[in-house]
Every structure is written in structure tokens, then in C-alpha cells.
Amino acid sequence: MTNLERDPQETDCGGQPAPTAAFDVIAGRKVYFGPRSTVIRWLPDRARRMVGAWCFADHFGPDEIGDGPGMQVAPHPHTGLQTVSWLFEGEVLHRDSIGSAAIARPGAVNVMTAGRGIAHSELSAPEHSPVLHGLQLWVALPHEHRFIDPAFTSERDLPRISLPDAEATLFLGEYAGQASPAPYYSPLVGLSVVLNESARTPLPLRPEWEYALICVDGDARLDGADLEPGTLTYLGEGRTTGALTSVGGARVVVLGGEPFDERIVMWWNFIGRDHDEIVAFREAWEADRGFGDAVPDSGDRLPAPPMPALRLKPRGRGPETQ
Numbered sequence: 001m002t003n004l005e006r007d008p009q010e011t012d013c014g015g016q017p018a019p020t021a022a023f024d025v026i027a028g029r030k031v032y033f034g035p036r037s038t039v040i041r042w043l044p045d046r047a048r049r050m051v052g053a054w055c056f057a058d059h060f061g062p063d064e065i066g067d068g069p070g071m072q073v074a075p076h077p078h079t080g081l082q083t084v085s086w087l088f089e090g091e092v093l094h095r096d097s098i099g100s101a102a103i104a105r106p107g108a109v110n111v112m113t114a115g116r117g118i119a120h121s122e123l124s125a126p127e128h129s130p131v132l133h134g135l136q137l138w139v140a141l142p143h144e145h146r147f148i149d150p151a152f153t154s155e156r157d158l159p160r161i162s163l164p165d166a167e168a169t170l171f172l173g174e175y176a177g178q179a180s181p182a183p184y185y186s187p188l189v190g191l192s193v194v195l196n197e198s199a200r201t202p203l204p205l206r207p208e209w210e211y212a213l214i215c216v217d218g219d220a221r222l223d224g225a226d227l228e229p230g231t232l233t234y235l236g237e238g239r240t241t242g243a244l245t246s247v248g249g250a251r252v253v254v255l256g257g258e259p260f261d262e263r264i265v266m267w268w269n270f271i272g273r274d275h276d277e278i279v280a281f282r283e284a285w286e287a288d289r290g291f292g293d294a295v296p297d298s299g300d301r302l303p304a305p306p307m308p309a310l311r312l313k314p315r316g317r318g319p320e321t322q
């Protein structure tokens, strides 16, 4: 950016910080998610592909599913990533190809480490709550861990962090000297914050990490700038704190971590490092090879879509690293 004025005047900006800092707001795009629902996908965005190792962020609901089947995601594979399910309402039944079966519920986190390969289904049970609302997040595994054995854990005993006028739950990574019991493989944080009415909450941040804030619902501001509900606001690096405020209360999710320096290829449900590796993952899934046992009681496995005509390019985390 540069100032294009021909005759710039000296301006007195006073001693107060600007009330609305210019943050990078990602509204997300609607993505088809079965015949009866859509999700909002914030990451990857064209300009902002990752926040730390967080490389995928979907918001589903709140959806009224009382008279329908709810979530019905048939068995499909993953490689090179972790899936992180964080619910605000309802429940989702997870089953996978290493024998896990667990129900995701509000307050507990389900973390599936795909490593070299796993398949799973995500289904609402026949008897389910009337409303489903949550986040589905992925974390890219760094090179030295991306072929580890697949694993799954459901953790409900998560660190609670008291902040002024707010209560937070650490569902993944590290924050304020505490660590989530779920496994993670690069320095990162996933923190779910409930702001009280009239909250003025300083949020300690690490300057060497980058962060994004998701306002799930309610009214919230960061350093005076509105966080629109249903959007993801990228804060970048270099901050030691952010002042969260709310009038009527809000739910905000903080995602952050050490900037992820590797270039990756994300295609369908796979993360790899180049086109040929993705082709190999796809062929293995189509041949039903290397993704464990059949996922029980989950219907037919999802076929992989055809590869795009062009070769997939490894990409960096943001516009500066395309």
C-alpha cells in the first residue's frame, strides 16, 4: 500500500489506537453438504489457505434436523492430517477403519489422526437432538509425522482456562501454560471462548504465531473492530494481546499456531506434498488398499472424484507464499 495523494498533509492521529483495526475478514463460502444442508467453509480461502497448521475450517449449522436424518457422511478416506470435531449443539457418531466408535458432543473434542491413511463415517444417530451445530477443522501434519499410524481419541477432560469476563476450553494444542490431552504435532492452539455479557477480555497471544478468530454467535469485537458472527477474522502474526469485548455475550473460537512453512497439496480428503502423491492416495482408496478395515454400519464408501485435468500444485499458507 502506498499513499497516492499528491499533496499529503501531516495528520494528527492522537494518542488513541484506531477504533477499527483493519483485519482480514473471511466470510466463507457455501459448500454443498448433502441434499439438505450446506456448510460455510472459511479455510482454505483463495488468499488465506492456513492459520498455523489449521488448513480447513467448516461451520455447520445451527441446523434443525429433528425431522430429518441429520448428518450422513459415508465412509471416506483421509491422509496427512488430523480432523478435529468441536460441537456446540447436537451429536455426531464417528466410526472409523481402526475400530473406533465415539459420539462427539458439546464440550468434548474428537480428534482423528489420519497419518498414512484412515477412513471414517460421520453420522447422526437415528434418534438425535433437534439441532446440530459445530465446527469441523483439519490440521496438516508436518512432514516428519505425516505417515504416522492412524489414531482416534475422544477427549472430554479438557483444560478450562479462566479469563477476565470469559471462560475458555482448550480443545487442541497449548494456551496459557496448559495443553490439551489430544495429540498434536506442531505448535498450535484451538480455544473455545465464551464471553460473558459486558465482557472486556484481554486475550494473551504469542507474537511468533499467527491467529484467526471465529465469532460463532453473539456480539464480539477485537480491539474495537466488530467480529461478524459466522465469519473468520485473520489477525496475522506479531500480536502479544487482543482485547475481546462483548455487550450481550458471544462465543468465539481462537485458532492459531506457528506459521506452517511447508507447501502442501490439499485435494478432496487428502493432504500430500505433490500431484503424484495425491494420485497414489486416490488410487489406493479406489482399490480399497491401505485404509484399514471397512467402516461398519455406515453405508457404501464414497468414491473419490476424478482427478482434475491440470496437475495439482503445492501451495503455501497465504498469498505471499503462493
Ligand code: MN
Pocket (backbone or CB within 6 Å): 076, 078, 083, 120, 269
Ligand atoms: Mn472426514
